Amino acid sequence: MMEFGFSISPSSTMNLDKVDFSLYERLCEIEPDAKKCMACGSCSATCTAGQWTGMSVRKVLLDIQRGKEAEAARLLKGCMLCGKCTMVCPRGINTRHLILSLCRIYGEDEK
């Protein structure tokens, strides 16, 4: 085979046909309010941890909705669970418990 000095770049397009909704669906069973999110970003704006760890509830939820579990996990690890996001959520989503629930579901597959 020839050596060309480059290789085909990987695609980043999100193929929504192939999104694995299982984690999101599991989350919605525990936390049906997760479906209510309108991505306003209040949670991320107020997040104590965000400025230090990049945590953003909005992004976590979005990543879960898009089947990007690893990315969501990376963000979740930076949560300090202070609960400000819950206080500011205009849709009254219990984001703090949502985070805890997610942290638990992550382990479920391995069991």
Added chain:
Amino acid sequence: MGKLYDELSEDYRIKEGLKTCINCGTCTAICPAAEFYRYDPRKIVDTVQRKDDAEIEALLKSDTIWYCGECMSCVTRCPRKNGAGLVIMALRNLSIKKGYFTESEKGRQIYPLTKALNGNVLNLGYCVHPLTFSYSDHPESGPVFEWVLKNKEEVYGRLGANYRKEGPGALRRIPQEDLDELKAIYDVTGGTERLELVEKYSHAKAEEMGMTDEEYLKYTFEYCSDKHFNNEG
């Protein structure tokens, strides 16, 4: 409103390509670069329209603005008649003018590009020419083109090109007086100045990186780190 933005807004491509962006994402949706690079034209246009100098400066020094392929697909779909591609061109222009391009890996590639393309334009009158197209730099041109390059006169001759000869036709030798005119145009319109600028900043960067100009040329032409791709997660 910042100075950089003011300078940017002088550019006709900004006048044409940046009205008001509503962040709808039609540009990114079909952008070839957004698919293969860590790149989002929507965000770039949004950054520019925020007119924050610090943000714009960061942009000018980043790899981000160098990912676009200038295919202009974004122009077709924008509901506000913006052209992200045009904005990018203006940003690149400013990045070069300010010497910020040497701050990023992709920006530094301006050096080999400038040398090769303008060398061709000024010496041959073409942007691309078989004389300066080497197979070793272009292994993807295939064994067939290796063969063409080895037999330029024969192959081009057989296909009716006027290869390196006087008079009209494909690959003809462009008369010196016309090349002189091109040089004069470069002189008058800032093209020459641009070449010198790129040369100057690149030379400085090469020194900073501890390379000779030749090493720097080869390095910028070939080196690709893996931080550019956008497929994580």
Added chain:
Amino acid sequence: MIYQGKQKIWSDYQKEIPDNHWFYVRSCIRQSFFPASERYFMKICRDLLGKDIYETEHHTTCGGIAYHSDTIPQETAMTIVARQFALMKEAGYKNLVTSCITSFGNYTEILETWREFPELEARIRENLWKACRREFDKPEYLAHASDLVYKFRHEIASKAKYNLVDHMTGEPLRVVEHIGCHYSKMFPHKGVGGAEYPCVLSGMVDSWGGQVIDYPERRHCCGFGFRQYLVKANRGYSIANTHKKFESMEPYHPDMIITNCPGCPYFLDRWQYVISEMEGKTYGRNGYGIPVFTYEEVAGLVLGFDPWDLGLQLHQVAVEPLLEKMGIPYNPKTKYLGLNGKEIMKPGLPTVLKCC
């Protein structure tokens, strides 16, 4: 797919193309990679159709590639173009036809920018005068060479010796068309058929007997991206785009690809070779690739010119299986001959992609 829907859109984008007296400007890339295409454009127009196509040895590159690789300022690019206009004026022509899509896009953009910002045009006039002591008139009509071939497609069809059909079965060939991005994406009304469903090539295919395939990534760029190909470090981007297109068209089993852009046929052809080397994958039948043609090459084939005179031996993807399918005779022995039938060495063969 509802064909009538497309026809309706095509009718909205009918571009006015005068049928004679053109000032021709060449393409840097095309003359390097497809030198015979430009020659056959002239030949068909002049000899077959009796049109007046003028070329001067004094014209140069438009600087489009240098401009889109961001190595020259906008004013430099504009002044170079202004010089071409001046040559046209001096030669007494008013219609400009470009061989290159990048040039076509460049010229169009410049004219549109001047229309919007007349002060810029004035400055360019001044620049040109200062640098070259020349004056220019803007062309009355600007066309891409494929526009002309599109316009004359029926005449060509009437003189055709072969059609884009499988001569054994009579089935139309399945043709993928690929339009250069700068043809109409920036200014949909400057292209025949607009930006979404351009018919400049599909019109040719239709009238020459082929069947156009509309596959999902039809509109996608070939991936040239100027700096993205020209710098070796970036070529992964370039090939990734072509790869994406081939993956999308593969299920349709196209027989051939027709293009109107300088770089696209080169990339669509060569990246097939590189993909075959990198991934061992080929997109045509029996280990061959899908042959990629310029519109002049297709016109030339239809009109019965010798494939090797058309320069098809410069493709990396072998065209022979297609020639056989169309029933076009060819002489394998003369494929790689030099000037005046001189025997020269033959090119090497790719490892994976089958060649003849």
Added chain:
Amino acid sequence: MIDRFASGFDPFVIPFLIGMIFVLGYCIIGAIRLILQLDAEDKKKFFLSLITPKTIWKNIKDLFLNCLIHVKLWKRNKLLGYMHSSIAFGWFMLILLGHIECFVYMPHRVKLFYYPIFFNYFVAENEYTLRGAIFFFLMDFFLLVVLSGIVLAIIKRVRSRLFGMRRTTRPTLLDRVGLYSLWMIFPLRLLAESFTAHISGGSFLTIPMNMMFKAFLGDQMNMLPTWWAYSICLCIFMCVLPFTRYMHIPAEMLLIPFRNAGLTIKHARRGFAKAQVYSCPNCGVCIDACPMSIKKANIKDTTVYLNRNIRRRNEQRIEEISDKCLLCGKCTAVCQVGVDGPQMRIAQRSIRNYGLDQDYSGMDISAIKESVASEPSKDKVLYFAGCMTQLTPAISRAMESIFRKAGVDYAFMDKDGGLCCGRPILMAGRFDQARQLIHKNKEVIKASGAGTLVLSCPICYKIFREHYKLEGIRVMHHTEYMLELVRAGRLKLDGGAGSIVYHDPCELGRGCGIYEQPREVLRQTGELVEAEANRDMAICCGGSLGSLTLGFDKREDLTRNALHNLTVNDPDTIVTACPLCKSTFARYADKPVEDIAETVDKHTK
């Protein structure tokens, strides 16, 4: 006084013996298990406490006051107190006196441990003998005391409100068996002793009864069956005891020494925690105390149900109950045996399996450190507003203003955003994560060189006080600090704030015992009125971070109830000392809600 039977035995004692041996065996084994479950450190503490005179005395005192006299219940409701202490103390005295009698009169029978219980059956005595009269009287007297308690208990079953209890738990089947056997024990004893009174003697209860029975029943055929019944009842009660709420009786005897030894809950289900679970008498006092109970749906989420479900190992319910709780601590404040509801729940939360753990090790906080860093100085104050205060900037502004007015040299630790104190994540039972945050914050505090750390959020304050171990640095809530400034004359208040009601934030009041400091400050700021329930009886605002699952819409009623409690005396302003209480109250209050810092800042001369 003589033995009626040479053998000193009758078969009817067998049921009692069975019950007694069972319950004693059960309790002793149980106690040993619980003690063994303690970790090494706690074990050491426990045994040390058993030989330390101070704790010995405290144990005795607590056992007497809590287990026998039920002083806490007296404080709560006299009738309830009397009911409990009459039964517990009366019974205890019956047993004690029985033993003394036995010891005095029948020393050779002392080792038969059924003997003192059925003393009256086994001895023959004449009531006119002076020697027995006093004991007989006392025995009858305490039996009467117990019986009066039983009567009250029966009334309480029907009308619990008389005893100050609105809601209580429903007894289980075994509870009922235990309860009815308990109720039956003493009437049967009375009956048995009455039937035997003409032989073994009696006093003002048993003698007349004996005579009455003679008149009605005529023969003495009933004597032995009643003693059998009495013994069987005792047996039933003792046999079911370990499986009923009455287990609290022996368990509390272990819990008190545990607590006095200074143990904390280390494991959700073992040792100290287990002792608490078994000590829960299922009285249901916590139901009325729980702020969530104003909604019927929450009643079964109170501490008593947590204990009950832990005993039943109903994991799903344990989780629901643990997660819902606001951790306001009021159940603990009212609990007779001192079950620590919040700690119990946090412990339950801590044993969950998480697939994903927070990790802050890669976090770079040098920016905060740099922003506060300075030379160590005793006088320097470091102010930490905390996450919740970021949402109520009026508080931090007021604090800064106060600092300036009092001329305090201060640094604002989280002016541009800080880290969380760790308390919320601790409340979620994630101890390691909390430790990481504590560690990071300590780095900043140390770098600041401050001598005093002032906090405006009680949630932060509690963890800073209990877990940070900041040697050499005073940790103060802003209420304390303001009082200090006022007392030192650095802050002069004008008293013009009108009438103020002060809400005791859970974490500050019950959590840290700060009740007086804010009141002292507020008395100088305006006219302080009290809420209906205040201090350690204060009602949580409903906004607590303690609850993990209580949704936003489920909290409104709680807040409204707390507000109602606060405004009974129609104050002009509601003042609290917690940013979370403030924003929670402000959502529904029709009166202005302020943090004490704002009030003080506004009314500084």
Added chain:
Amino acid sequence: MKDNIVIVGGGIAGMEAARQLLLLGYKPILVEKSDHLGGHVADWHCLFPDMTPAQQVVKDLTEQIKDANIFLETEVSFINKMKMGYNVMFSNGVNVICKAILLATGFDLFDASKKEEYGYGIYDQVMTNKDLEHWFNTGDDKRITGKDIKKIGFVHCVGSRDVKAGNQQCSKVCCITAIKQAMEMKERFPDAEVYCFYMDLRLFGKKYEDFYIKAQMESGVHFIRGRVSEVSENLQGQVIVKTEDTLSGKPAKITLDLLVLMAGIVCNREAVQTASMVQVPIDSDGFLKSRDNILNIIETDSKGVFLAGTATGAKTIPETAAEARAVALAIHNYLVSQQ
């Protein structure tokens, strides 16, 4: 002639105005170019937010205006200004002299095929909001009937907020219509995944936000923030939609069995002609120009010429009805002042 009032347009605005004028004792002349009253609403199935049957609304209104002079399949041929009013010539040959003209000319639904990249009229499985309502009403559409529909997409802002499509304005009703239709489709195809591609969700009206939450909570509609950029068709005849998931900042694509385009509200092109006969110009937003856009939206600079409904811009039905009532009063006041 005394109190003749001509109402041009028999949609909701025209009908409601006629109803009010009848109540005020006038006998308005209502001309409608199509063969039925009710305008676009007559083509609709159910109306948000209470899922009121559209036919019922039209029927009730029709019932109440039967005393008016109604000319169906009639257009205005020309209007001459006279000293005291207008001379209006209808295409049916009737000639009326009137004092007041009400232009209740309504809107045109944006021609979705103009948004070429969405392939309406080219790709088999692309339809508009109106087509879908038609299917709700008749059950007849080859794009849906008998098809296995597993994934449905709704594209917001088709021909709205789009300079290139010639309409910069927001059409106001598409967001809520998309959500309504998404929920209706989810009801009919419970196993289908439904996607809404939006730029902003403009849910300003009464109970609209409730609708939105319901769509999220009960119907599980996926909302993706990004304007659809390109649609193509695959070999199976499904449509492939490309958009940017702007919240993720990544290009996204999805294959759908049905794509519904929320065609927006644009000015009725024929109305422009009629308006020009009475010197009512076009405002910068492309709709008929009112005297002013705050308090005199229903009046024009031409004496005796009034406007109501979507002739002046996108409106909901209740807004249109309210305007129609207001315009009836304005006409009445005008006629009284003229006596």
